[in-house]
Amino acid sequence: MNSRSKHIVISVTIFIWLCLGLFSIPTFGQHNELKSAITKIDFLPDYLKFQFAGGIGFLSTGVGYTFFNHKIDATLFYGYIPEAFSVDDMHSISLQFTAKLIHKQVTKNLELLPINFGWFAHHTFGNEYWVKLPDNYPDNYYWWSPGRNAGVFVGAELKTKFLSTKTPASGMAFYWRAGTRGLYLASMAQNSVIPFSDIIEYGFGVALYR
Numbered sequence: 001m002n003s004r005s006k007h008i009v010i011s012v013t014i015f016i017w018l019c020l021g022l023f024s025i026p027t028f029g030q031h032n033e034l035k036s037a038i039t040k041i042d043f044l045p046d047y048l049k050f051q052f053a054g055g056i057g058f059l060s061t062g063v064g065y066t067f068f069n070h071k072i073d074a075t076l077f078y079g080y081i082p083e084a085f086s087v088d089d090m091h092s093i094s095l096q097f098t099a100k101l102i103h104k105q106v107t108k109n110l111e112l113l114p115i116n117f118g119w120f121a122h123h124t125f126g127n128e129y130w131v132k133l134p135d136n137y138p139d140n141y142y143w144w145s146p147g148r149n150a151g152v153f154v155g156a157e158l159k160t161k162f163l164s165t166k167t168p169a170s171g172m173a174f175y176w177r178a179g180t181r182g183l184y185l186a187s188m189a190q191n192s193v194i195p196f197s198d199i200i201e202y203g204f205g206v207a208l209y210r
Contacts, residue, residue, distance in 0.1 A: 047173075047209045049075060054177050054203015055151065056094040056122055058085050064096075073098040073118075088126070096120040100157070109161040116157060120179070121150045144183050153179025155203075163208070173207040 045063035052059060057079020064075030074097055081090040098118035106112050123131075129147035133139070155177030162172040184199035 044210060047073075047075075047207045049077070049205055049207045051077070051203050051205035053201065054153075054205070055179055055181065055201035056096075056120065056203070057081055057090075057092055060094070060205075062094075062096070070103070071100055073100065079122075090124060090126065090129075092122060092124040094120050094122045098155075111159040113157040113159065115154070116175075116177075117152070117154045119150065119152055121148070122181075123148045144186075149181050149183055151179050151181035151184075153177045155179075157207075159209070168210070170209045173209065175205050175207060177203045177205075179203070 046066045047064055049062040049064070050060070051057075051062070054060070056077050058081040060077045060079040062075045062077035064073055066073050075095075077094040077096060079090075079092040079094060081092075083089050096118060097120070098116050100113050100116050102113060102115050104112045104114065124147050126147075129145075131145045131147045133142060133145070155175055157173050157175035159173040160171055163169050164171045179201050180199045181201075188194045188196070188199055
């Protein structure tokens with residue numbers, strides 16, 4: 001890992017721990033007061049996410065906001081792929097919008113969101129992942145760029161009250177997603193021998209809600 005990559009990873013690690021501290025700092029008998037105060041701070045993110053795979057990084061962390069009575073989420077992710085799983089350390093950011101139109105209360109402490117769907121835009125950093133076609137290529141040689149792409153996904157989520165009695169967080173959720181990119185769909189449309197399973201990216205994660 002080069003010096004620049006180390007600095008990025010250290011900065012992101014500090015950011016993650018600060019976010020975790022926001023949800024899990026000791027309350028010293030003032031849990032309800034602290035929880036109420038944090039809930040009223042509107043500019044704080046509504047949730048913190050940690051995700052494995054899913055097309056936005058080997059490991060990703062994100063923060064976001066929920067709108068329209070928890071029907072729409074907007075999340076900004078930072079993704080990281082270590083050199084052990086790629087030709088080099090890779091860093092990326094993703095903006096994701098998720099529609100959660102169906103909410104089913106299973107029990108007092110469990111809420112199921114069986115069908116979530118959404119759209120994401122993804123940007124990978126690095127000289128190899130250009131957005132504008134390099135000068136050494138003829139015009140229109142590639143209609144796509146390796147550094148920036150977009151895609152769609154579907155998934156589901158199970159929200160729980162876990163941690164809600166011990167921290168200012170209102171609960172924890174577990175989710176999964178299956179998605180693909182526009183480039184993959186276009187490639188499969190042009191080459192029918194590509195199996196559908198080859199263009200699907202699966203991801204799993206946890207979310208900590210404020």
